[in-house]
Amino acid sequence: MKNKSKLYFVLLNLLITFLIANLIAYLMEFIPLGDQSERTMLTIDLGQQYIDFFSLYKRALTEDPRLFLYSFEKGIGGEMIGLWAYYLMSPFNLLLLLFKQENLDLAVSFLTLFKLLAISSSFYYFVEKKYQLNPVVAITFSQAYCFMSYTMAYQLNIMWLDGLFFLPIIALGLDRLIKNNKPLLYIFALTFSMISHYYISYMICLFLIGYCLFVIYEDDRDLSLKQVITKYLSFIKHSFYSTCLAGFLLIPTFMSTLRSKSAQAEGQFNFILDWTSQYSILDLFSKSFIGAFDYGEMASGSANFYVGMAATVLILYYFLSHSIALKEKLISLSLLAFYFASFTFSNLDKLWHLGQFPIWYHSRFSFVVSFFILILAIRAYDKMKLIKLRQILMIILALTGFCFFYYIRTDYSFLTTEKIFYSLVFILLTCLVLYLSRKPHQLLNYVLLILACFELNLNGFLILSENDNYVQPSRFNDYITLLDDIVKPIRPQKNEFYRIYKTFQRTKNESLFANYPSVSHFGSTIEAASTQLYGYLGLPHTSNSINYTSGTLFTDDLFNIRYLVDITSNTNMYTTVDNFPLYREATDFDIRAHEKKDKEKRYVYYENNDLLGLGMEVSSDIKHTKFKKFKPIENQEKLLRLIDFDGNGQPFFKQQPFKDIDYLNLKVTSKGDGDFYTYTKEDLNRNASIALAFETKSDNPYYFTFPNQYSDNKVSLLLNSKTYDFYSPSNSRQVMDAAFGKAGKDHLLRVKLKKDSFKANLIRLYEFDLDRYQKMITKRKNDQFEISSFKENAVEGTIKMQQKEGFMLITLPYDPDWKIKVDDKEIKAQPVLNNTLMAIPLKNGKHAIKMTYFPNSIIYGAFVSLTGALLIILDQKKFRFKIKGFLI
Structure with missing residues (x-):
C-alpha cells in the first residue's frame, strides 16, 4: 500500500509538470498545441544553431559515424568532438531519432517537454529521499525548480537543461557519500552529467566545492575538525574518480577547446585581477519578481535566480528561525554572499564560465543558486510549525516594502507595475498559507501547490512572451524544402569535393542540416584558425562565427566554391506570407562573373570553373609569409603571389x-x-x-x-x-x-x-586585374590536388608539383590531428599563414597524398577512463553493483 502511495505522488508530480508545460505552450501557441501558422519553439540560438546540429545528430547515428570526428560541412572544415560534447551528448537526444528531418521543429517541443518532466522528477526524488517532506509539498518544490526563471529564460539553450536534471541526483549522491559513505550514486551521476554537458557540469562542480561543506555541517552534527577534513577529502577523491571516468570525452574536448574560440580570448587568464562590477545589488534583486525578464536581458542581463514566492518567504524565515543552528546559517550566508558576488564582479563571473565572459546569456550558473535557495527554503519549511506571528508579519512587511521600493524605481524595463502587483499578491497569499501550515493539514498542502502552480505558470508565460522571434512552422518547412531542392542537384557526388555558397541563408549552419560543404558556421566550438583566417582575408567573422557573405573572385577560387546560388530579381513575386523570405546577406556584384547555369522562380545557380582545389601548389616562401591584421587586400595579395610563384610579382x-x-x-x-x-x-x-x-x-x-x-x-x-x-x-x-x-x-x-x-x-x-588573374588561374589548374577518394575523415589524391621545392597549401584550418602520408611516407603538416591553414613540403614531380583524421586525445582519454574505473574497483573492498544500495 505504501509503494502504491509513493507511485501515486510520483505520477501526480509528472502530471502537474505535464499540465503546466502544456498550458504555457498553449498560451504561447507553440506547436503542436498552437495553430500551424503560429510558432515553433525555435528562437535565437535554438533556431539558428541547434536545430541544424540535431539534423547532423541523426545523420551521424544513422548514416555516417565519421561525423563524430570531422566534418567539411562545419565552416571550411573542422573537428567535431568539441561540437558533440557541447551540443549533442545529451541522452535525451535519442528522442530525435523518432522524428523525420522535416519535423525536427516539432521534435524540439517534445524534447523540451521530456527534459522538463525529467527535471521535476529528479528534484522530487531528491527531496523525497533526503528530506522526507510531505509528498504534496515535495511536488510544490519540484515544480518551483522545474519552472524557475532560469529554466524559462534559458530553455532555448536546450542542452543546458541536462545539468538541471543531474544536479539533484548528484546532490543526493553527495549526501549519501558524506553521511553514509556510499559513493557510487555520486560518482556515476557526476560522470554522466560531465558526459552529457561538460560546460554546465563544470559549474556544478564549482558549486559542489561549497555545497559539500553545507552538507557536512547540515543539522549541526557534532563533528571534529578531523572528521570534517576526512569527509571533505572523500568528496575530493570521489570527484576525481568521476572526472577520470568521463576522461574519454573530457580529454578530447579539452584539446578541442584549446583550438576553439577560447584560444583567441585575450587576457582570459587575467580575470583574477579584474574586479569590475557588472551589476549592483539593486540590479540583482530586481529579478526577485514574477516575470522579471525581457528580450534585452538575454544579451546583457543580470542573473535569473527566481524560484517562486514560497521560496522567497521561506528563505527569509530560514535566517529568522531559532531552530536552525547558527553554524549552518553562517555557512549558508557565506555561500549566498559568494554566489551574489559572482553575479556582481567580472572576475568571479568569469571563473564560473571557464575564464571567459559569456556572449549573451549572462550568469549561466544561476541555476545552482536557485537550487541552493530551494534547499534553504526546504530546511525552513521543516521548521514552519515553530513560526511566530511576529515573524510572519516581519516577513510580510519586509517584502511589501521591497515591492514598493522597486515600484517607485523606473530603471528596469523588465519590471512593470503589473509584475510587481502580481508578485505582491502571491507574497501575501503564500504568507497566509504558510502561516496556517503551522498545523499540518493536507488540504493546505494542496492549496500551497495550486498557488505555486498558478504563479509558476504566470512566470513562465510572462518570460517566454517577452521574446517574439519564434520561427513560424510554415516558414521553417518552406525553407528546408527549398534548401533541399537547391542543394540536391549540386551536392558533391561520391569522391568529389567542392564547396557551395549562397547569398541568402536562414542560418549559418544550414550546411549541417542539408549535408553539403559550405563556407559558414556559427558555434561555440569553432576553430580559432577559421575565425582568424576570415578576419585576415576580410570576410565577416566574430569569435564564434564565420560567414562568407562578401568574398572576392579570388577567395571564391581559393575556397574551391564551385556553385554559387543567388536570389532572383523577382523572388518576392513567388513568396507568400507562409514562405520564408529570401534576401541577400550582402550586396554581391561579381557573382555575375561566373557562368549562369540554371534559374528557378526564387533562386538562380552560378558555376565557378576556376577552382583551385582543396590543395594547391604554392611557393616555398609560404614558410615565412605572415598576414597582417586589418589589411585584407594586402593579405589576399600575399596569397596570390604565393600561388603565382612564377609570375612577374606585379600586384593584382x-x-x-x-x-x-x-x-x-x-x-x-x-x-x-x-x-x-x-x-x-x-x-x-x-x-x-x-x-x-x-x-x-x-x-x-x-x-x-x-x-x-x-x-x-x-x-x-x-x-x-x-x-x-x-x-x-x-x-x-x-x-x-x-x-x-x-x-x-x-x-x-x-x-x-x-x-x-x-x-x-x-x-x-581597390580595382582587381581580372584579365591577368584569369590567365594565372588557367596556368595553375594543373597544379592542384586531384581527389580520388573523399570521406569526412579521409582524403586521397595526387598532385603534380612544378617547382623544384614547393608546398601544397591545404585550405583547411590547421589541425595537428590530420595524419598525412606522401608516397606512403608519413609527413607532418606545417601551420602557415599565422597558423590559420596547413601546408606540406613537396618536391618536383607527381605525388600520392593520403590524409586521415583521428585525434590521439581519444586514446589518451580512454586510458584515463580505464584508470578511473580501476581506481574505483581498487577503492571498494568488495566491488559489486548493489542496486538497492545506491539507487533506492
Whole structure:
C-alpha cells in the first residue's frame, strides 16, 4: 500500500509538470498545441544553431559515424568532438531519432517537454529521499525548480537543461557519500552529467566545492575538525574518480577547446585581477519578481535566480528561525554572499564560465543558486510549525516594502507595475498559507501547490512572451524544402569535393542540416584558425562565427566554391506570407562573373570553373609569409603571389582614390592617427551622411574595404541611391563589392549615420586585374590536388608539383590531428599563414597524398577512463553493483 502511495505522488508530480508545460505552450501557441501558422519553439540560438546540429545528430547515428570526428560541412572544415560534447551528448537526444528531418521543429517541443518532466522528477526524488517532506509539498518544490526563471529564460539553450536534471541526483549522491559513505550514486551521476554537458557540469562542480561543506555541517552534527577534513577529502577523491571516468570525452574536448574560440580570448587568464562590477545589488534583486525578464536581458542581463514566492518567504524565515543552528546559517550566508558576488564582479563571473565572459546569456550558473535557495527554503519549511506571528508579519512587511521600493524605481524595463502587483499578491497569499501550515493539514498542502502552480505558470508565460522571434512552422518547412531542392542537384557526388555558397541563408549552419560543404558556421566550438583566417582575408567573422557573405573572385577560387546560388530579381513575386523570405546577406556584384547555369522562380545557380582545389601548389616562401591584421587586400595579395610563384610579382589589386568626399551636416572633429576619424553631427535634428564619389574606368571588379566599426546599428549605406547591404557584426575590416562590369561609370556611396557621433577608420577602394588573374588561374589548374577518394575523415589524391621545392597549401584550418602520408611516407603538416591553414613540403614531380583524421586525445582519454574505473574497483573492498544500495 505504501509503494502504491509513493507511485501515486510520483505520477501526480509528472502530471502537474505535464499540465503546466502544456498550458504555457498553449498560451504561447507553440506547436503542436498552437495553430500551424503560429510558432515553433525555435528562437535565437535554438533556431539558428541547434536545430541544424540535431539534423547532423541523426545523420551521424544513422548514416555516417565519421561525423563524430570531422566534418567539411562545419565552416571550411573542422573537428567535431568539441561540437558533440557541447551540443549533442545529451541522452535525451535519442528522442530525435523518432522524428523525420522535416519535423525536427516539432521534435524540439517534445524534447523540451521530456527534459522538463525529467527535471521535476529528479528534484522530487531528491527531496523525497533526503528530506522526507510531505509528498504534496515535495511536488510544490519540484515544480518551483522545474519552472524557475532560469529554466524559462534559458530553455532555448536546450542542452543546458541536462545539468538541471543531474544536479539533484548528484546532490543526493553527495549526501549519501558524506553521511553514509556510499559513493557510487555520486560518482556515476557526476560522470554522466560531465558526459552529457561538460560546460554546465563544470559549474556544478564549482558549486559542489561549497555545497559539500553545507552538507557536512547540515543539522549541526557534532563533528571534529578531523572528521570534517576526512569527509571533505572523500568528496575530493570521489570527484576525481568521476572526472577520470568521463576522461574519454573530457580529454578530447579539452584539446578541442584549446583550438576553439577560447584560444583567441585575450587576457582570459587575467580575470583574477579584474574586479569590475557588472551589476549592483539593486540590479540583482530586481529579478526577485514574477516575470522579471525581457528580450534585452538575454544579451546583457543580470542573473535569473527566481524560484517562486514560497521560496522567497521561506528563505527569509530560514535566517529568522531559532531552530536552525547558527553554524549552518553562517555557512549558508557565506555561500549566498559568494554566489551574489559572482553575479556582481567580472572576475568571479568569469571563473564560473571557464575564464571567459559569456556572449549573451549572462550568469549561466544561476541555476545552482536557485537550487541552493530551494534547499534553504526546504530546511525552513521543516521548521514552519515553530513560526511566530511576529515573524510572519516581519516577513510580510519586509517584502511589501521591497515591492514598493522597486515600484517607485523606473530603471528596469523588465519590471512593470503589473509584475510587481502580481508578485505582491502571491507574497501575501503564500504568507497566509504558510502561516496556517503551522498545523499540518493536507488540504493546505494542496492549496500551497495550486498557488505555486498558478504563479509558476504566470512566470513562465510572462518570460517566454517577452521574446517574439519564434520561427513560424510554415516558414521553417518552406525553407528546408527549398534548401533541399537547391542543394540536391549540386551536392558533391561520391569522391568529389567542392564547396557551395549562397547569398541568402536562414542560418549559418544550414550546411549541417542539408549535408553539403559550405563556407559558414556559427558555434561555440569553432576553430580559432577559421575565425582568424576570415578576419585576415576580410570576410565577416566574430569569435564564434564565420560567414562568407562578401568574398572576392579570388577567395571564391581559393575556397574551391564551385556553385554559387543567388536570389532572383523577382523572388518576392513567388513568396507568400507562409514562405520564408529570401534576401541577400550582402550586396554581391561579381557573382555575375561566373557562368549562369540554371534559374528557378526564387533562386538562380552560378558555376565557378576556376577552382583551385582543396590543395594547391604554392611557393616555398609560404614558410615565412605572415598576414597582417586589418589589411585584407594586402593579405589576399600575399596569397596570390604565393600561388603565382612564377609570375612577374606585379600586384593584382590596385588601390584607387575617391574622386570626391563630401560631408552633409557633419564635421570631422578628430583624425586620430590620420586614418581614424571622429564624425559629429552639426545639427542633431537633421540627417547626416558622408558621400564618397568614385569612377570605374574598366569592367574589372572593384572592392571596398569597410572598417570593422561599420555596423547596421551605427550606419546605413546607399550605393547609387540604392540600398547597399553589408553584413554585421564583423570583428575585422571587411571586403565588399563596389562594382563589376561598369566601365566609364560614376558612382556615389553614401554613408548615413544613425548616431549623433561616430568613430571609424576610412573606407578604401581597390580595382582587381581580372584579365591577368584569369590567365594565372588557367596556368595553375594543373597544379592542384586531384581527389580520388573523399570521406569526412579521409582524403586521397595526387598532385603534380612544378617547382623544384614547393608546398601544397591545404585550405583547411590547421589541425595537428590530420595524419598525412606522401608516397606512403608519413609527413607532418606545417601551420602557415599565422597558423590559420596547413601546408606540406613537396618536391618536383607527381605525388600520392593520403590524409586521415583521428585525434590521439581519444586514446589518451580512454586510458584515463580505464584508470578511473580501476581506481574505483581498487577503492571498494568488495566491488559489486548493489542496486538497492545506491539507487533506492
